[in-house]
Amino acid sequence: MNCPCNPSNLYDDCCKKAHQNIHSVTTAEILMRSRYSAFVLANIDYLQKSHHSATRPSKYEKKEILSWTKSVEWVKLNVLNSTKNTIEFKAYFKENGSLNVIHENSFFVKENNHWVYKNAL
Known part of the structure; x- marks a missing residue:
């Protein structure tokens, strides 16, 4: 399977490493790419683990995120x-037949000796 964050890479050689061991993530960009892939794959546990404890979604929000990420078709990621510590990106997805984009400048920090998403700037 090609990696959602970069289809020229295999998932096994790219984001799977991060999804299996968050401590293997060495940069904010790798974390951001692995989070995009986690959205595509509906890996909500990884999204929670890779989110800063102070801004992490609640259990209720986690369920909403899971439902939403499964309801859209992810198209591509452009960094x-x-x-x-910051990554500006566009994540394209189709929802109800319309192409949409998330354009964000994300801020990342280290917490518990691994990279985490803190918030959007």
């Missing part, structure tokens, strides 16, 4: 800009 626009990357620094040590």
Whole structure:
């Protein structure tokens, strides 16, 4: 299977490593890409684990996210800009037959010795 974050890579050689061991993630961009793949694959446990404890969605929100991510068709990810702690990206998805985009500049930090998503800037 090709990796959702970058179809030129195999999932087994890319985001699967992060999904199996979050401590293997060495940069904010790798974490962001693995989170995109987790959305595509509806891997909500990884999304929770890779989210900062202060901004992590509640159990109710977790169920809503799972329902939503399964209801859309993920199309592609474009990374626009990357620094040590911020990643600007566009994530394209189809919902109800319409193409939509999430355009975000995300902020990442380390917590418990691994990278986590903190919030959107």
